[in-house]
Amino acid sequence: DAKTTQPPSMDCAEGRAANLPCNHSTISGNEYVYWYRQIHSQGPQYIIHGLKNNETNEMASLIITEDRKSSTLILPHATLRDTAVYYCIVRVAFGYSTLTFGKGTMLLVSP
């Protein structure tokens, strides 16, 4: 699976949009971009995934650049409960490849 690069930490004010970047310059055509988050002392939680089109669900939006070498996870109105480590993961769409977590981005949402 392709490697991803994320900033180690970010800050965001409550109520503002949080934009978390991820670089995956070696992504191949059959690899999806997945985002998970892990709130302290809990198991990771699936947020969203996409291949090449932008995606939106009730939790977040995922913007993937046209060349697919980077993406941005957007939390439109961050709350204190969104404070967590956010993981960007790239993996193949088919087969039994496993989920490999990097170090992620620690997002701190402040009042």
Added chain:
Amino acid sequence: SQTIHQWPATLVQPVGSPLSLECTVEGTSNPNLYWYRQAAGRGLQLLFYSVGIGQISSEVPQNLSASRPQDRQFILSSKKLLLSDSGFYLCAWRPDRGETNYGYTFGSGTRLTVV
């Protein structure tokens, strides 16, 4: 709906003692099952995964073993715990659809402290 159960939530065990952590999934059949470990201040490390009963793949050689005696049951074991086995152990599952276009669902984890 599908649910994943993992227990116990916390465990303190002496060095050299055995370990058995259990994970069960409800509401689905033939799930892919995973054990991860997160040591203090470190990232999530995949330990074992299973795509079917009796089938176990090990990602990292270590003092631990895994078994899948039933379709929706995944057990993590050790015969003799080491101090380095301390950590946060997470079980996860995803549907066996062939393609990986489904998110993993994680359990609530077991925090193991070996003393």
